[in-house]
Amino acid sequence: MDDVNFAVLGTGGIGRRTLEVSTHKEHLTPVAACDRHGVAIDFDGLDVDELLEATEGNIENEVATDGGAAAVKQHGEQRGVVASAQADPTEDAIDDVIAVSEEVDAVLIALPNYEHDFIPRVADRFLEAAYEGVLVDVLKRSRVIGMLDEKRERLEESGITFVCGAGATPGFLTGAAALAAQSFVEVEEVDIHWGVGLKSGYEDNRGTVREDIAHLPEYDIETARELSDEEIEAIIDDHGGVIEFTEMEHADDVLLERAGICDAEDVTVGGILDVRSDEKPTTTTVSVTGRTFDGERATNTFQLGDETSMEANVNGPALGYLKAGVRRNRAGEYGVVGPAELMPGF
Amino acid sequence: MDDVNFAVLGTGGIGRRTLEVSTHKEHLTPVAACDRHGVAIDFDGLDVDELLEATEGNIENEVATDGGAAAVKQHGEQRGVVASAQADPTEDAIDDVIAVSEEVDAVLIALPNYEHDFIPRVADRFLEAAYEGVLVDVLKRSRVIGMLDEKRERLEESGITFVCGAGATPGFLTGAAALAAQSFVEVEEVDIHWGVGLKSGYEDNRGTVREDIAHLPEYDIETARELSDEEIEAIIDDHGGVIEFTEMEHADDVLLERAGICDAEDVTVGGILDVRSDEKPTTTTVSVTGRTFDGERATNTFQLGDETSMEANVNGPALGYLKAGVRRNRAGEYGVVGPAELMPGF
Numbered sequence: 001m002d003d004v005n006f007a008v009l010g011t012g013g014i015g016r017r018t019l020e021v022s023t024h025k026e027h028l029t030p031v032a033a034c035d036r037h038g039v040a041i042d043f044d045g046l047d048v049d050e051l052l053e054a055t056e057g058n059i060e061n062e063v064a065t066d067g068g069a070a071a072v073k074q075h076g077e078q079r080g081v082v083a084s085a086q087a088d089p090t091e092d093a094i095d096d097v098i099a100v101s102e103e104v105d106a107v108l109i110a111l112p113n114y115e116h117d118f119i120p121r122v123a124d125r126f127l128e129a130a131y132e133g134v135l136v137d138v139l140k141r142s143r144v145i146g147m148l149d150e151k152r153e154r155l156e157e158s159g160i161t162f163v164c165g166a167g168a169t170p171g172f173l174t175g176a177a178a179l180a181a182q183s184f185v186e187v188e189e190v191d192i193h194w195g196v197g198l199k200s201g202y203e204d205n206r207g208t209v210r211e212d213i214a215h216l217p218e219y220d221i222e223t224a225r226e227l228s229d230e231e232i233e234a235i236i237d238d239h240g241g242v243i244e245f246t247e248m249e250h251a252d253d254v255l256l257e258r259a260g261i262c263d264a265e266d267v268t269v270g271g272i273l274d275v276r277s278d279e280k281p282t283t284t285t286v287s288v289t290g291r292t293f294d295g296e297r298a299t300n301t302f303q304l305g306d307e308t309s310m311e312a313n314v315n316g317p318a319l320g321y322l323k324a325g326v327r328r329n330r331a332g333e334y335g336v337v338g339p340a341e342l343m344p345g346f
Numbered sequence: 347m348d349d350v351n352f353a354v355l356g357t358g359g360i361g362r363r364t365l366e367v368s369t370h371k372e373h374l375t376p377v378a379a380c381d382r383h384g385v386a387i388d389f390d391g392l393d394v395d396e397l398l399e400a401t402e403g404n405i406e407n408e409v410a411t412d413g414g415a416a417a418v419k420q421h422g423e424q425r426g427v428v429a430s431a432q433a434d435p436t437e438d439a440i441d442d443v444i445a446v447s448e449e450v451d452a453v454l455i456a457l458p459n460y461e462h463d464f465i466p467r468v469a470d471r472f473l474e475a476a477y478e479g480v481l482v483d484v485l486k487r488s489r490v491i492g493m494l495d496e497k498r499e500r501l502e503e504s505g506i507t508f509v510c511g512a513g514a515t516p517g518f519l520t521g522a523a524a525l526a527a528q529s530f531v532e533v534e535e536v537d538i539h540w541g542v543g544l545k546s547g548y549e550d551n552r553g554t555v556r557e558d559i560a561h562l563p564e565y566d567i568e569t570a571r572e573l574s575d576e577e578i579e580a581i582i583d584d585h586g587g588v589i590e591f592t593e594m595e596h597a598d599d600v601l602l603e604r605a606g607i608c609d610a611e612d613v614t615v616g617g618i619l620d621v622r623s624d625e626k627p628t629t630t631t632v633s634v635t636g637r638t639f640d641g642e643r644a645t646n647t648f649q650l651g652d653e654t655s656m657e658a659n660v661n662g663p664a665l666g667y668l669k670a671g672v673r674r675n676r677a678g679e680y681g682v683v684g685p686a687e688l689m690p691g692f
Contacts, residue, residue: 021639024531025692026606172528175690176648179525182518182662183654185370260372289651292658293367298651302522305635305644308529312638316528317690324690331677342690344521344663344670346371 004326005043006106007032007097009122011055011081013205014138014167014314015110019048021315028319031104034093038082041100046086054084094122098129105329106134106322112207116221120147123162127151132159134325138167138318140211141221142251145258145336152335161329162336166321168313169194169269170252171339173302175317176286177252178261178340180300184290187262188297191287192252194271195280196310202275205310206232212273215248241276251338259340280306284313350672351389352452353378353443355468357401357427359551360484360513360660361456365394367661374665377450380439384428387446392432400430440468444475451675452480452668458553462567466493469508473497478505480671484513484664486557487567488597491604491684498681507675508682512667514659515540515615516598517685519648521663522632523598524607524686526646530636533608534643537633538598540617541626542656548621551656552578558619561594587622597684605686626652630659 004027008015011033022030029045040046081087090096097107109122119137126135145164148155155162165171169192177190198205206229213235214224227235236243248271253264272281284304291297304313317339324342350373354361357379368376375391386392427433436442443453455468465483472481491510494501501508511517519538527533544551552575559581560570573581582589594617599610618627630650637643650659663685670688 017639021531024639028692172525176525179518179522180648182666183650183658184662185367292654293363293370293661294655294658296653296655296658298653300651300654301647301649302526303647303649304529305646307642307644308638308646309640309642312529312640312642315639316530320528320689320691323692327677331673339690343666344685344688345666346374346669 003027003029004105004323005029005031005103006108006322007101007104008108008110009034009094009097010110010112011035012110012112012207013311015108016052017311017315018108018110018318019046020052021319023048025319028323032097032100033081034090034097035080036093037080038087038089039093039096040081040084040087041096042086043103051081051084051086055081094125098125098131101126101129101131101133104133105326106136108318108322109135109137116141116144117147119144120151123148123151123155126160127154127158130158134161134163134322134329136163136166136318136322136325138171138314139165140167140170140250142249142254145251145254145338148336155336156334159329159334161325161334163321163325163342164336164338165251165255166318166339168310168317170250170255171321172313172317173284173286174252174255174338174340175343176302177256177288178259178343178345180286180288180302181261181290182345183292183298183300184288185293187288187290188266189289190252190256190262190267192250192267192269193282194284195282195306196271196273197278197280198273198275198310199278208310209273209275212243212245215245216243236275242272242274242281244270244272246270255338255340258338259343260346261340349373349375350451350669351375351377351449352454352668353447353450354454354456355380355440355443356456356458357381358456358458358553359657361454362398362401363657363661364454364456364664365392366398367665369394371665374669378443378446379427380436380443381426382439383426384433384435385439385442386427386430386433387442388432389449397427397430397432401427440471444471444477447472447475447477447479450479451672452482454664454668455481455483461571462487462490463493465490466497469494469497469501472506473500473504476504480507480509480668480675482509482512482664482668482671484517484660485511486513486516486596488595488600491597491600491682494682501682502680505675505680507671507680509667509671509688510682510684511597511601512664512685514656514663516596516601517667518659518663519630519632520598520601520684520686521689522648523602523634524605524689524691526632526634526648527607527636528691529638529644529646530634531639533634533636534612535635536598536602536608536613538596538613538615539628540630541628541652542617542619543624543626544619544621544656545624554656555619555621558589558591561591562589582621588618588620588627590616590618592616601684601686604684605689606692607686
């Protein structure tokens with residue numbers, strides 16, 4: 001397969017780290033990055049070091065409600081990505097990326113996802129522009145997949161392969177579940193239990209913490225969006241800095257069902273977030289229990305080393321799925337696809 | 347992707363079980379099976395139950411030296427696959443499969459591999475027939491990959507995608523290693539340690555045991571081939587039924603290097619075979635140690651439940667990789683490819 005280039009929408013934590021990790025990958029060239037204030041485009045490849053340095057240390061934590069690119073830098077001399085010599089200010093950065101998208105193999109959508117229809121609306125903009133290529137998101141919530149599925153025919157007509165949920169979870173961990181399932185002719189149960197220690201990474205990942213809080217029984221995505229930073233701090237204090245999540249509405253379930261691994265109802269997702277420590281409060285573990293063709297029942301497991309950060313487990317897999325998506329796209333396979341469907345398997 | 351059909355060469359342990367597991371998979375149709383005595387072909391789909399029942403319980407353990415299909419049934423009223431009502435006797439079963447191969451998406455080569463060049467010679471026969479499709483083997487030894495690589499250009503010209511090493515190991519476990527590697531920007535070490543308990547499965551897996559013995563320091567593939575069944579029993583007795591293997595010449599190393607995961611020299615493969623118990627003497631574990639983009643060093647692990655048989659871990663993954671190979675083939679990607687290359691990732 002030929003080289004792959006990509007654009008990233010959003011230069012918050014995920015966008016920035018994706019750019020950084022891409023510099024470690026051969027045959028992968030970042031050609032565009034944007035936030036709501038500006039856009040950097042260079043088809044010879046962005047100078048990632050310059051871009052990250054120029055915009056270091058000032059992550060914006062705004063809520064995007066306008067369909068534009070958010071989660072940007074704000075406190076530099078110039079706001080956001082415009083602090084980079086490679087970037088220009090713009091009225092609508094997504095439009096600027098769409099304008100050159102004919103040359104772009106894949107677009108990673110690293111925008112906050114406070115509203116369910118936010119990423120689907122971004123997809124609409126690429127559909128309106130008759131984009132042919134790959135869109136990748138790292139979303140988490142089950143219901144967004146359904147909204148994307150409603151666009152399947154339009155995506156197919158346009159020639160878009162939409163890879164959804166390609167981060168750590170659901171992405172990395174449902175991929176592991178799909179692989180682990182290969183010992184079995186019937187999968188009975190998939191249990192995904194994650195641990196995240198986010199002390200030093202907390203500042204860079206406020207959006208993720210806010211999204212996680214939306215999974216607590218007392219909150220939902222709307223009420224979490226309304227919380228001030230102080231209210232979020234208070235919630236964290238109430239939990240002593242360690243918040244346990246059970247029965248999360250995570251897209252893992254629908255993505256595994258789509259891939260034919262098991263029924264969505266056989267998937268459970270939970271985890272523990274500790275914002276007071278960098279050590280994981282529990283080891284991230286995927287357990288797949290099934291029945292083999294010769295009648296045995298067993299559990300295969302996949303565990304991430306405690307020293308791997310959430311960031312490392314999002315960005316490597318996201319780029320791997322991005323490439324797998326480009327391969328599908330070039331083969332003429334369009335529509336909506338989850339990480340588990342990109343794994344070998346029937 | 348459309349439905350996939352496949353032929354299996356050899357109806358020994360692996361061939362038979364692949365047929366059985368395929369009945370659990372949607373969109374997968376077995377259309378041909380053969381051994382050195384006969385061939386069964388039905389493009390509406392073989393009746394797997396009939397074929398397996400008719401040929402049950404009499405696995406031949408001959409050594410193939412003639413390039414024909416071996417590891418067949420022998421003690422039935424009619425020898426081998428011919429005991430099935432669906433099969434006809436033949437002089438050269440592989441030729442019969444090649445004769446219909448224009449209609450066959452994939453061919454699983456489940457023949458014994460006592461001679462290094464045996465599977466490459468089977469590939470030659472499909473090359474001579476200008477086959478366009480997928481060939482899959484479940485071989486283990488590093489040097490065979492090199493022999494197939496020498497045919498790369500011819501395979502590409504013919505339109506063949508050769509998936510090599512698609513069984514449990516290297517297949518399943520290198521796939522797991524490739525996935526586990528995604529947390530890292532640099533992989534330092536991959537350790538693959540397997541456990542196999544083969545008491546009740548021993549009769550059906552003599553070929554595998556013989557191949558394993560060839561990995562002991564005192565033997566090689568040639569001397570192991572010369573061993574009588576009695577001599578093999580004596581070797582097993584000498585080890586008290588439990589044989590430990592270290593530093594195996596397993597294709598895992600070259601396959602992971604091919605996929606860009608790490609250098610071959612950073613891969614170690616070992617295992618413990620217990621032919622006196624069905625319980626695994628050790629839990630099959632893949633450990634991948636690497637460095638994350640943010641400078642941490644960690645180990646991700648993949649473990650197979652002790653209750654999963656070697657058979658279950660060969661045949662599910664082999665069919666998964668078969669499908670992934672067909673997808674590549676239909677996209678016009680030809681040549682030699684290992685399981686780890688079929689995983690998402692850069």
